[in-house]
């Protein structure tokens with residue numbers, strides 16, 4: 001997590017840094033800070049809390065911060081509580097070296113002890129300060145930023161991305177990354193470093209994607225790269241095609257609502273990216289027919305909502321393509337010592353492409369000789385670059401911390417894989433293949449149809465403003481959607497919520513049901529309507545308020561539910577794409593009614609680059 005920036009050029013650095021950090025605040029907002037170099041001096045302003053507080057502090061100081069070269073940071077705290085002193089940038093004792101950091105220096109205690117033996121003292125509780133002072137330690141011996149950085153990274157363990165100023169090197173910004181994202185932007189007479197593209201898109205579309213262990217030097221309009229031995233390295237410049245407007249709110253009160261409304265487009269674009277001449281074409285994704293036929297097992301590995309996508313995909317792939325699928329939480333998978341099937345495919349799902357656990361799990365799969373296919377949204381992210389093959393979702397930049405449109409795009413990617421696997425392996429015929437494709441193409445319109453009724457969800461959501469607990473129930477694909485609905489509710493509205501496979505209720509969780517408690521049920525699988533209905537009724541007889549999201553035509557709870565929301569019919573394998581929408585809205589409206597910061601829920605960050 002943490003958002004980091006660097007700038008050098010002819011414009012005032014503080015303006016560029018503050019506006020760029022606003023785009024990165026989704027990565028963490030425990031504190032914010034900038035450092036700007038001017039006439040041989042580096043001035044730092046930083047504070048606990050949001051970027052707004054920093055802007056006001058700088059504005060109220062009257063003179064602002066002058067200078068055309070600087071670095072900035074927005075923090076998601078790992079080591080050391082959110083506080084002014086632990087806010088970045090951090091500096092060496094005489095301000096020779098000033099740095100911002102994203103990641104974790106795992107051996108910071110050891111580094112601190114070593115430096116303490118050389119007379120260094122420490123003023124913060126951060127791991128970053130140890131790294132800054134280690135770089136300073138080598139800088140004093142080696143005399144150049146490049147040599148200091150190459151020495152320091154030999155000692156530092158963990159994941160990191162540092163962006164640095166060296167007081168004796170005016171108009172230069174340095175950076176280095178390991179397992180955390182960093183891109184460099186090239187403008188006319190100016191250059192940039194940033195955690196992601198959205199922060200610099202208003203200034204340049206020409207970017208370099210740094211690889212692990214790349215070292216970068218910015219001068220005005222010049223970007224140079226070096227390897228860990230200090231040798232110059234060539235990198236290709238890429239053109240970003242994302243629309244800068246896409247990263248703005250576009251008239252909605254929150255990014256989350258804007259992104260909920262972008263789902264139809266995300267679904268359409270993701271499907272179109274693999275649909276050529278009326279066929280699904282996965283050739284570019286490294287999946288030829290022979291590879292598909294040889295598969296004996298699929299592992300789907302992901303975290304959070306991406307894991308919930310995998311949970312739905314498991315049912316779809318197993319039922320259509322008849323390939324056994326294991327869905328694995330990346331944080332567990334990476335430490336399991338399970339025997340892995342060599343003829344398998346690991347499908348890695350991640351919006352950011354930077355989630356530490358997912359990345360580690362993918363590397364583990366690769367080390368074990370398993371082919372990896374990553375479903376990723378952020379182009380050029382680490383997972384995208386390290387996977388054997390890549391399926392980009394076309395959701396566009398997702399800003400709200402709670403995912404919606406990336407989730408929907410990931411589902412489409414999974415359906416596409418399931419359908420193509422099934423076709424190639426002969427488990428579905430041409431007629432059903434064409435029918436499924438037709439149904440996917442109708443999803444965008446159906447999603448918009450649901451959104452047209454969002455007012456009904458807003459009204460019912462208000463009932464739960466003061467609720468403390470909720471249950472989400474489902475079976476099969478509907479259980480996967482219940483997990484996602486429940487996560488949406490708890491992460492943004494702070495209403496404690498649990499998802500339960502409906503049949504499991506009676507084995508314990510049912511004791512939690514109280515009068516008036518929200519019990520949301522998902523019902524899209526015809527053969528299970530009656531089963532879920534019975535479980536919902538068990539909750540009702542204990543006082544639960546039954547809210548049902550059901551496919552049109554499902555009448556099972558028509559007289560007993562307190563609120564029913566019907567979604568358009570589709571093939572049952574694709575139902576998650578529709579049933580999730582009312583549940584996203586429910587979480588959103590409860591959070592809004594509770595007057596919470598929907599786009600930036602407490603304690604969370606968009607990109608989870610720590611374990």
Ligand code: F6R
Pocket residue numbers: 303304305306307349350351352353354355358401402403487491606607608
């Ligand atoms: C919840 C949410 C998270 C992410 C999870 C994985 O709304 O967004 O649960 O799904 O942190 O992130 P990615 O997909 O970036 O790997």
